[in-house]
Amino acid sequence: MLIHHTCPNCGADMNFNSETGMLSCDSCGHNHSVEQLEDIKLTQTFEQDDAREYHCENCGAVVVTDKDTTATSCSFCGGAVILVDRLSGELAPVQVIPFTISKEEAMQAFKKWCRNGRLTPKGFMTANRVKNITGMYVPFWMYDLNNDVEVHAKATKVRTYTSGEYQVTETSHYDVYRKLDIDYAKVPVDASEKLDDQIMDKLEPYNYNDLKPFKTAYLAGYLAEKYNYNDEQLYPRVKNKVKSYIDNYITSTINGYTSVQYHQKNINTKQKHSYYVLLPIWMIYYDLEKQEHNFLMNAQTGKIVGKPPVSMQKVSLWFLGLFSSSFIVLKIIALLLGGALW
Incomplete structure (x- = not known):
């Protein structure tokens, strides 16, 4: 229908x-x-x-x-x-984040972003070869996760001090144990097979407080796609995605030591809830020297990701300038130390 x-x-x-x-x-x-x-x-x-x-x-x-x-x-x-x-x-879909950046605003933001490309070709910096810009809703699964974490580690504290004629190094050893209960809410994983997962991860974060109950009217005037993977299929990926956050949190609870060596780290991740949402992006197609370059913009925050073209001439000049500056600095140091300038 x-x-x-x-x-x-x-x-x-x-x-x-x-x-x-x-x-x-x-x-x-x-x-x-x-x-x-x-x-x-x-x-x-x-x-x-x-x-x-x-x-x-x-x-x-x-x-x-x-x-x-x-x-x-x-x-x-x-x-x-x-x-x-x-x-x-x-x-x-259960929820959606509507577009907050218009097509005109997206174009202006992209042009400004292009001008910051110091090592890109001059033609790219003018941003006048945009072939098309398309607004699209991308399917995501969002997860609420609970993580039971148990950690065993060995730690040391090293103290050095002087006692009479001696310099003493004192090393204290500790058994470290942590049992943590960590919750993460609204962890997003894109569910489209057409878009690169790493690029989509770089577009994050969105402001998830702006999620609204889904209405088809939000899609009017934009492209949208359904998910290719369900929440069960993407569950291993979301577990892997939160692992680095869990590791960082564990590290933050074990501080004040000179060294820490982990002997056991058990992480039991459980899915509390998952729901299907649509998140907005602008897809920008740029034609330069008969090659098409694709860029994505977070249509809520304006963040842009993509690999811009590189001017080998500018790269060569940059390295030449860096080498010349380093050479001059070394000669000045040599002169100050009593050596010859040339």
């Missing part, structure tokens, strides 16, 4: 406005509160086909999508369309 959010005044399509947080009609300027809308709820979801045809309710054109798309636009009339049968039943 395909739905449009249409303006009650003029019948035109309405899109979600990141500045007002409301549905907005570009035709007559009418705004409508998202929270006051009632979504259509289905108990059955679509069959897992590679693609499926829908018909645009505005113009009747065929809308063909792949199996992961949940929101898109009609290629004929441009109307925002939402595939509600792919957002129902087991595929229904």
Whole structure:
């Protein structure tokens, strides 16, 4: 089933406005509160086909999508369309963080970011070769986790002091034991197979206090995809993700020692709760010297990740400048120590 959010005044399509947080009609300027809308709820979801045809309710054109798309636009009339049968039943998101950065704001932020690339080609710094910028909701699973931690370690404290004519080094040895109960809430793991996990991790954190109950209206005017992996499949990854946080917390509880050697570290992670959410990103496609470079922006915080191109000429000049500066400093030191400058 395909739905449009249409303006009650003029019948035109309405899109979600990141500045007002409301549905907005570009035709007559009418705004409508998202929270006051009632979504259509289905108990059955679509069959897992590679693609499926829908018909645009505005113009009747065929809308063909792949199996992961949940929101898109009609290629004929441009109307925002939402595939509600792919957002129902087991595929229904619980919460969403709406876009807070508009397309225009994203472009300005990206241009500013490009200008900071000291070792990038001059053509990249002008940021005038953006091919496309697309707003997209990415599927995530969020986990609430409880961790029972038991640690055994050996530690030492070394004290050095002078006694008469002797310098004494005194080493004290300790058995260290910690039993910790650690909770983590709202740990996100992206559930899309199309996006690189490491890049998505770098986009974090989002402000999860802005999570709202899911409404299809938030998707109007943007792309969106359903999850490819369920919470059980991603559970090993979220356990691995929190491990470094747990290790850092353990370290923070064992301080004041000269050395610490861990002999046993048992971490039992339990899933308290998991829920499906959608988080917003801007996808930026940049064409430079016949090569496409892709960048992602957190559409709530503005954080940008991606690997910019590098100018080998600028890199060479940078190393040359660094070498020249080091050479001059060494010569000056030699002169001050009584050596010759040249």
